[in-house]
Amino acid sequence: MIPAAFEYYRASSVDEALALMQQHGEDAKVLAGGHSLVPAMKLRLATPEKVIDIGGIGGLKGIQDRGDHLAIGALTTHWQLESSDVVQQKAPALSQAAGAIGDVQVRNRGTIGGALAHADPAADYPGAVLALNATLVIRGSGGERAVAVADFFTGLWETAVQDGELLTEIRIPTDAANANSCYLKFPQPASRYPYVGCAVAMTTSGGACSDVRVGFSGVGESAFRDSGVENAMRGQAVNEASAKSAGDQAANGRSVLSDWSVSEEYRRAMAKVFAKRALLQVGS
Numbered sequence: 001m002i003p004a005a006f007e008y009y010r011a012s013s014v015d016e017a018l019a020l021m022q023q024h025g026e027d028a029k030v031l032a033g034g035h036s037l038v039p040a041m042k043l044r045l046a047t048p049e050k051v052i053d054i055g056g057i058g059g060l061k062g063i064q065d066r067g068d069h070l071a072i073g074a075l076t077t078h079w080q081l082e083s084s085d086v087v088q089q090k091a092p093a094l095s096q097a098a099g100a101i102g103d104v105q106v107r108n109r110g111t112i113g114g115a116l117a118h119a120d121p122a123a124d125y126p127g128a129v130l131a132l133n134a135t136l137v138i139r140g141s142g143g144e145r146a147v148a149v150a151d152f153f154t155g156l157w158e159t160a161v162q163d164g165e166l167l168t169e170i171r172i173p174t175d176a177a178n179a180n181s182c183y184l185k186f187p188q189p190a191s192r193y194p195y196v197g198c199a200v201a202m203t204t205s206g207g208a209c210s211d212v213r214v215g216f217s218g219v220g221e222s223a224f225r226d227s228g229v230e231n232a233m234r235g236q237a238v239n240e241a242s243a244k245s246a247g248d249q250a251a252n253g254r255s256v257l258s259d260w261s262v263s264e265e266y267r268r269a270m271a272k273v274f275a276k277r278a279l280l281q282v283g284s
Helices: 014-027 037-042 078-083 085-090 092-099 104-109 112-118 125-131 227-233 240-247 264-283
Strands: 007-010 028-031 050-053 063-065 069-073 135-140 143-148 153-155 166-173 181-187 194-205 208-217
Touching (some): 028 037, 085 092, 092 181, 125 194, 181 264
Parallel strands (some): 028 050
Antiparallel strands (some): 194 208
């Protein structure tokens, strides 16, 4: 459980971090909260020659309400998101996802940017940011670019962040659907990772669903928006029957994960159950 030897660098700014990344290339790994990289290094599943610590970059921390969106620094911790009044009010699904991660120690150290960039298929945030229609800001030596969340998760542990780039900010629209959102999950008892995590953001009119976004974590090889559930729910009165009917569309036509503790069949069934529960919660 002892990592291989490495050289340690602590960046004081994004520019310095990018310069170090460019200088050392594939020999370097970036350290944020450390909950993915450090365990991998201890098991020698990752053996970087250089580690670039970005945890001290103050400009990547904090939550700002910019009117039409919340701007969340990539180094903002899970606890900060869980406990933020403005996030609870304007994007409760994100606050709930943060509060469902691991334990208190993990939530006080882990960061949203690190979790999203790692893109673990069983992480909580990906499904939530999909339902919240987030935009991810990525910075590299060539400048800054904004990527729609629909284009961010590209595969198993893969994202739109390229070599030599950093995820710096997450932008969450402050629309009516996001203010009426929730995140529910069926957790693995020991790790608290979701076997199934479901986030829903919905607007209603006269008791009927006028628009809805549904995001899943933990179900497939990467998080996804579920258009089948969305299309089945949109325009329907929100009640037990309609939520079940829409929820029954969850993960249809998709490849679903299976492992030693939860089969594909059971995970698929739970996706339907948690979709129904989340739809009812935001539609009530």
